[in-house]
């Protein structure tokens with residue numbers, strides 16, 4: 001009897017060593033990230049992958065019965081949407097507060113890596129001096145030169161939200177109008193498509209997230225590196241508020257069955273080891289200061305001044321950003 005009892009207790013404990021992770025990050029290198037956690041804690045990760053907005057919807061529909069412990073996704077506005085839907089549980093962690101800068105965390109979700117949205121231009125066609133700020137993108141001298149992904153994409157909505165936060169709605173609307181007037185073509189494709197279009201001479205200026213640039217810089221394909229050679233990269237607004245950054249991040253879910261494991265996982269993501277995975281594997285910057293990274297592309301991109309706007313304020317202006325983009329035809 002005694003022995004039997006001991007076995008069932010052990011089984012129970014074994015069962016508890018699981019974390020259900022809902023992730024909208026689809027990067028291969030994340031495998032190593034999850035393995036590192038299991039090695040470190042003995043907690044197995046069961047991963048449900050999905051598209052960003054589908055995961056939010058799924059957690060919402062599952063309600064109190066949701067098995068989800070942690071949601072990991074990209075884009076500050078989307079993380080804030082999860083917050084507004086009441087999906088996250090408040091988290092108190094001295095470790096997370098100490099390691100993650102205040103502007104990159106909230107009461108219930110935390111950023112674990114950052115990416116900058118930079119300006120790229122065709123060398124020999126446009127001068128770097130003419131594209132030093134996001135404002136420059138609205139200057140009539142760039143007429144017919146800009147290509148862009150859809151204005152409805154979260155990356156562009158978050159950029160627009162930061163412009164509203166810094167300059168107010170009226171000026172942001174003027175800006176969006178100016179950018180639309182400068183389009184070389186109707187928005188289409190992803191960030192990498194814009195980079196390729198600039199390199200191919202289909203347009204001369206675009207914005208792109210840094211990890212897409214780093215991916216091409218580190219590519220084995222000669223055509224990818226040739227594309228990079230044709231373009232110049234500008235850190236925008238270095239004389240004022242700094243380059244717009246966005247984040248990937250996550251939080252513990254309100255109905256998480258394994259709250260302790262979930263908190264451990266968030267704390268692990270802020271560890272030196274995990275922070276290095278974000279940088280070396282997926283070409284994002286660590287949020288924790290002083291992490292030694294080994295990524296030739298990030299080193300080549302160099303240092304820059306990042307916008308210090310709190311991540312939560314990007315969410316505050318996201319709906320407004322969409323309304324203005326709709327009004328000015330940034331689709």
Ligand SMILES: [Fe+2]
Pocket residue numbers: 209
């Ligand atoms: Fe992306």
